Amino acid sequence: MYDGCCDEKLSLLFEFQNATKLYSARVSAMAEATAGIIPSAEFARLSDIASQAHKNCLEARTHLFKHVEEHGC
Numbered sequence: 001m002y003d004g005c006c007d008e009k010l011s012l013l014f015e016f017q018n019a020t021k022l023y024s025a026r027v028s029a030m031a032e033a034t035a036g037i038i039p040s041a042e043f044a045r046l047s048d049i050a051s052q053a054h055k056n057c058l059e060a061r062t063h064l065f066k067h068v069e070e071h072g073c
């Protein structure tokens with residue numbers, strides 16, 4: 001997987017890893033906020049941010065898989 005023969009794949013992989021990290025950071029932030037008592041509007045905001053991060057994560061994953069499929073790399 002890390003054969004280094006395809007720069008585009010590496011950059012897609014990097015993007016996916018970043019999106020995953022960001023998503024997990026958002027989820028932890030939401031979990032921490034939930035542990036305290038926060039207003040429901042604030043919780044909704046954090047929840048939106050987390051679901052957007054999740055969406056980005058899935059998109060990055062799709063891009064990566066699509067590239068591998070099309071490129072055969």
Ligand SMILES: [Zn+2]
Pocket residue numbers: 006008009067068071072073
């Ligand atoms: Zn490729």
